[in-house]
Amino acid sequence: MSAVVDSHGHDHHDHHDHHGGYSGLMRWVTTTNHKDIGTMYLWFSFMMFLTGGAMAMAIRLELFQPGIQFFNPDLFNQFITMHGLIMVFGAIMPAFVGFANWQIPMMIGAPDMAFARLNNWSFWLLPFAASLLIISFFTPGGAPGVGWTLYAPLTVQMGVGMDLTIFAVHLLGMSSILGSINIITTILNMRAPGMTLMRMPLFVWTWLITAYLLVAAMPVLAGAVTMSLTDRHFGTSFFNAAGGGDPVLYQHIFWFFGHPEVYIIALPAFGVVSQVIPAFSRKPLFGYASMVYATSAIAILSFIVWAHHMYTVGMPVTGQLFFMYATTLIAIPTGVKVFNWVATMWKGSLTFETPMLFAIGFLFLFTLGGFTGLVLSLVPIDIQLHDTYYVVAHFHYVMVAGALFAAFAGVYFWFPKWTGKMYDETLGKWHFWLTMIFFNMIFFVQHFLGLAGMPRRIPDYPLMFETWNKISSIGAFGFGLTQLLFLYIILKAIRSGEKSPEHPWEGADSLEWTHLPTPAPYHSFENPPVLK
């Protein structure tokens, strides 16, 4: 199966279907096949990753030296806002939805997702929404320059680009909610006989829990941005003291969504890593049941910690203490998961192909990010670090070295199953090591910037921050170029990669590896597998 959106001749085996009767572009527009849709999500997310990444390059270019060299402060604010929105909603979330689409039916022995046509619509909302975000740059006043968190009342001052962004957020949310309903229904109702919930691969478990988080949290974001929209245009005063409202109310509503959102991003990453580490340790995942309970605990706790993003708004002491205690609590199930992964590796028989390298990189660096999160959870320390580069470093460790590394691990891991070809292992290792080194160059030094007092979201800075900013920017340019290497690896493998063996990974034991050929057929498990 070609994973590329064009109709170059693909060299095929004989169960090449007629793909629903269409060929070329129309095949992709009309497909209801979970594998096709997964492919589209993954390519879309990669294109968004490069777009958001280009904005990051622009940001780090301006921040290379003190002074304003390239972009005026207003445009800079637009870049940081769109970088955040595109990466969160356009890149990392759709990437994991792509994994969900490809993998969940195969891993539970189902022929496809529960609502195949809804699945198609859920995807096609995304390019439309992404276009709105990009178009906002070209409206009078440009894209909104308010930060991805869209705080009121700054958002009330923005031009029509803000309204386009609100519309885009609604569409992105709609796509996620519909996709999640699909995922939950599929997992609950369409498992093969004998696949009890506690026999499901952990990747499926993490997506089940994530989908519930999405259904609960995304609509709240829709509510928050709708209130901003009516405050902007329809005379309401949700966030305006003049009419009896309160700007802090926006923050409460936003972060009620915002905190579960970061677990929505992290949990599928945990799921991927929970498939990869046992496979390359040739040993079962340690503590399967605890992993399920820990993931559920994280999901539930994620709803009661939101105001740790707001310690400095002036909330009463009792509030600060409550959120501090609840936030430190989340460290416990997260720690349990880290210990379980290490225990899985312990006394295994380890090999270090590219998927495993990324999974180990995830383990090491996500935990580092988790520790800086613990530091930030403590109110007195957060008073010093809130809205500084320490926070930027923290969330890039967990989102990039966490979620993105896990996504890379998943792509390298499942690539043979999807395409029947192997990627170049040497190049894959280069991709890993360069990404690893450049990532840390960008973000490790940002901890020091935050401690030293550099605020977030500024295009220019006092002289004492220059050295770290230079190093960070150099790392960024290297990191960006390295991801082009990834693109090359994938394209090269699709076009001319070696044929993959049936079982490329000795320790991989979920249904797609044990019960399906490599590559997986266009329609798989039309009859459910028999599970012993």
Added chain:
Amino acid sequence: MNAEQARDQAQENWRTLTRLSIVAAGMFGFGFAMVPFYKAFCDAVQINSLVERDAAPTNTQVDASRLVTIEFDANVRDLPWRFRPLTGYLQVHPGQLVQVEYEVSNARATPVTGQAIASFGPELAGRYFKKLECFCFSQQTLAAGETRRMPVVFLVDTTLPADVNTITLSYTFFEVAGKS
């Protein structure tokens, strides 16, 4: 699976979808419900009784053993008004009925209506600050060029915690649109 099983499956799927859609819609409503929840929470802990008259307390005993400093602050937002407290600060006994005045002047050549919103520092002090008369209870319309003195009658509740002895009462006047 056969046709009957497929039909059952589809039905089960639709049932699940309906339930989840109701949850999603409910969470959207919850986002909006957070607005009255927020207000109810603030009322319950009495953080932000912005413009409501407080019930005259039945116990009007004055606690002469302690003094509390009340500071008076004034702000104007997008209004062509001059707004200032006539007294910068006062020392009062909890339970003591006090009156102070603020002065407002309209510099515009047309009548302007404004609404004052109160805010307290520390926030929790608002719970113990009882406003019996306040220009913030209603919108104030000033004629062109008019200057007016407006009273606030208040008392500090005797249950004010012992470790709070400075309270700042701050008003911000906003223009009421459509009235000018």
Added chain:
Amino acid sequence: MKSSKLARTIATCWAAIIGLAISGSALAIEWNLRPAGSKLAEDIHTLHEDVMILVTVIFVGVFGFMFYAIFAHRKSVGHKAAQFHENTLVEILWTAIPAVILVLIALPTTRTVIAQKDTSNPDLTIKVTGYQWKWGYDYVKGEGEGIKFISTLATPRAQIENQEPKGEHYLLEVDNELVVPVGKKIRILTTAADVIHSWWVPSFGAKQDAIPGFIRDLWFRPEITGTFRSQCVELCGKEHGFMPIVVRVVTQDEYTKWVGDQMKLIAASADDPNKQYTLDELAQRGEKVYGTICAACHQPNGKGLPPNFPPLDGSKTVLGPKADQITTVLNGRPKTAMQAFAPQLSDVEIASVITFTRNHWGNKVAGADGIVQPGEVKALRDKK
């Protein structure tokens, strides 16, 4: 990966880290929180150090196990996989022990949290107002009450635009610093005039969001004299990075002297409203006011940044009747970013800046319409 290659890679990484650390101290790169200037900040330093030691120990411990497994439990050295995947005792221990550790961290932290909130009995109360894009300081109670001024970035635009070399306190210098006496409990009331800003002095561990329509309070007690510099710390629009906070802590005697000087200045700049100034006097003063107050939006070249910030060069309002421009500056334009400057600027300042705009760039308003005297501004400000 062969073990010698692995070992070499690890050695290279360590060499790089150590090299960076050494060069760091040589270059005086900033690694840590700003030196503490108050007991609260000192407590925060200690808490941070303790937590860092704790997490480093746990991190090294846990990943010691992982790296050992990577080294010793490799297939390439012939290690065969064990098949265990449960151990209830171990799992209980590694759930309970972190829980205990977290409680031990939370206890001393709670004490500091509660101490941070106690704003009672201040010696001096100062109201801080965040504007787009400057700070306003009002001494409302205590020695110096009645002093009020605006504190704006003093770094010249030419430095920001790389036309001049940058000064030592680039982006951390203001025209009017906040002056407070050492050893006294300072209570700060924050509010904002437009959007959310945030006021912060790292050396004192004092940070509070400035929220429009509300006041919030915080306190700090500076224990050492000196000048402490910081920046606005909540995104508030395009000049968010250009509104620094500078606090100068002085001895009690120096403070009393400063208060006296400020009071004299206030009296002196209660300029005689009937005084008549020349065009040159007004335009010169107006140019300074323009650069500090107006140029951020209307730009030094008067061309603005349409559509949000209209040009003044060739503007109908600037070239038209004086009363219109005066009332616009006094009262602002609702629903736009043009604020009412009546509270911030005196009659002389407004008269000067309007005169400047009417006689600069391509504008040259002739005769009496090209000069505005402070008395005209006063009349419109107090219009009866």
